[in-house]
Amino acid sequence: MIDPERITADQLPGRTLCVNGAEFLFCSGTSYLGISRSEAFQQSLLAGFERYGTNYSSSRNSNLQLQVFTEAEDFLASYTGAEAALTMSSGYLAGQLVVQTLQNEGRFLYAPGTHPALWRSMADAPYASVPFDEWVNLMLQQAPALPERQLILVCNSLDPLKAQNYSFDWVNKLPREKQITLIVDDSHGFGVTGENGAGIYPQLRGLQGIRLVVVSSFGKAFGIPAGLILGDRQLITQLRASSCFGGASPAIPAYLYAFLHSQQLFEAAREKLFSNILYFRKRLQQPELFRFFEAYPVFYTSEEALSSYLLQNQVLISSFRYPTPADAPITRVILNSLHTTADLDRLTELINGYGAGKERLG
Template identity: 65%
Template sequence: MSASGYLFADELPGRTLRVDGEEYLYCSGTSYLGISQDAGFRERLLEGMGRYGTNYSSSRNSNLQLQVFDEIERFFAAYTGAEAALTFSSGLLAGQVLVQALLGRGHFIYGPGTHPAVWRDTTDAPDAGQVFEEWVGRLLQEMMYRPEQHIVLVCNSLDPLHARNHSFGWLAALPPQKQYTLVIDDSHGFGVTGAEGAGIYGQLPMVPYVRPIVVSSLGKAFGIPAGVILGDARLIAELRENPFFGGASPAVPAYLFAFLQSQEVYKAARKRLFENVARFKQRLDRPEMFHFFDDFPVFYTDRHALCPYLQKHKVLISSFRYPTPAHDPITRVILNSLHTPDDMQHLTELINSFVPA
């Protein structure tokens, strides 16, 4: 470990990670489905690179149109139930293009913990410690007297730091005399939550005066360097004409090809992940140490001493101060689909033997 407290590695973590010649069980990161280390996905990625090369150095608005972009956007629309989809080279770019396109169309209100990808600028930084349900309660009261007729609500589909799921039944309680655009960041849910991992879009209640838009990174569960926006066809058509879309390099086509050819890989990985989550929960002597919800691989704890204890036993979990160094640590055990039943046995035995100070 360096003087800064960081561990440095020169390889990509998967199920395990070697640091200074020592092998650790790796229970951190956001590669929930372990795609970056999946042999089947790598084979399809190499096939994609043979077809499309390592990068596509052009604009999506070029007179040459690669078919794979249309194929994956049609796939995402059908997969999620959205009218249309648009891909980008990252979730950050997708979020910024969307937010910049919505500027001047309504009064923005941000939910707790929203990512900088969907901020207009740094003044939008929300209170990361605010509870989502409390924010919703205050929002519904505030809407009764706000003068603006168009409100842009921006929030997360879930809280990946404290492992809390979010319900959206409250949308029907918004005052119907206003119009609302709802922007949801589903970066941590897409690929894991929802029917077959389709995320939050298809779970949202249909409210006539609420326009739902979902933006997501594809670099977490799906393991590809890209982002996507899901919404109505009119919105997507408008975004295609946005100069930030046309002026940016697109997602690497080889990864999009590999994604489309790997749906059985994702399905199998999701099954293994859910099995690991179930094993972990079943074998915990004190599940009350953690905050978690069904089928999600993140387990938050306020017992921050668990991190150095597990590290001493060659297990790395996630623990760092967030959103600034002045805040309390966020300590989480994060599972992925590469973990084995023996890993879950070993991990839970260590946690069960942990005695908080």
């Protein structure tokens, strides 16, 4: 019998996962484009390893400068429309570099659900039960009266846990007498959302009177152990001059090489993902069981029993207590680019059967 709250495997899942000799359809995780199991990407990565070795542990400020870092950052700035970009060895370190550099430049206001990568300390833990929209309204009411002239707002680009897409129309209502920096974590959007997967930056870059900073992990859609910061040139120059940046090992060069040489692969995987999302939605007989939004592969449900039901039928979805073991489980069906139509037929048949059973029980 498999413990649904602790499943151990000795391989990385793709469209399926083998557990104790049994194959499960895998509809969990954050590898939205399936890159972590892509043979084509692995070939590009091997070429990167041949050129750059397995790691480069020197400071980015050393007297040896690898060209691939500049190439990747120039590409990322062009790709997203940012003035400048900076890569780090992880999304967590990218977030910490930003908040530690800016920590004395204004009052931080954290939206609920903001990842620990953007906390300055545990005291910033923003896991409140208030919904995002309520936080926005409360913040807009309080911000004008705050004594600090500079405010630093920190939030996610979307909610990947309960599948909610955030509107940023509220930014136009911020008090103009304040100097506002908006830091957005786009880790679960970058590579999937926005034009050509460029994420939230192109949508927000035209904001008037707002200093925009976007941080992201490469580890979700792109399957790369690295982090990213997008912003204006002055900020990126400031970050480069920090001891945190100078003292940290950079992203593994071979992965950035593979990223630069896999753009067609990413585009094809994104199109396949969108096709899978549409196919799944069309076959759902009771879409009201889920919360979801357009062209995003996460389908949240309050039906915690669905996880056990699917597990009994050898389908593993995401269901675990978050952010702490004392919290209620977050249950989601998560699609990726590797799923076949046969996979989705099987998945929706089971979900439709579950929904029909609930209707019969009244």
